[in-house]
Amino acid sequence: MSDAVGLVAALAAGAALGVAFFGGLWLTVRKARQSRRPALLLAGSFVLRMALLLGGLYLIGAHDWRRLLAAAAGITLARTILVRRLGPQTH
Numbered sequence: 001m002s003d004a005v006g007l008v009a010a011l012a013a014g015a016a017l018g019v020a021f022f023g024g025l026w027l028t029v030r031k032a033r034q035s036r037r038p039a040l041l042l043a044g045s046f047v048l049r050m051a052l053l054l055g056g057l058y059l060i061g062a063h064d065w066r067r068l069l070a071a072a073a074g075i076t077l078a079r080t081i082l083v084r085r086l087g088p089q090t091h
Contacts, residue, residue, distance in 0.1 A: 006064075006067060007066060008070075010060050010066075010071045011070045011077075013056065013071060014060065014070060016078075019082065022082045026086055056071075
């Protein structure tokens with residue numbers, strides 16, 4: 001796989017990880033409002049989301065700092081898009 005294709009794939013995979021991480025956070029915060037044990041829900045969600053994120057970064061990075069950097073850029077891009085789409089809602 002050429003370097004450019006690998007970096008674009010790492011960016012896309014990082015964006016998918018970012019959507020999973022921050023989308024999961026958004027869902028968890030919404031569910032925590034109605035939960036009887038919100039602290040347990042938040043802690044469990046954090047552990048699962050962090051395990052997914054770190055495991056994904058480990059696989060994407062593949063001992064190449066450029067792929068890891070591209071994945072981090074994808075995560076940041078996903079976060080920016082989700083914040084704009086799901087940001088503060090006026091009721």
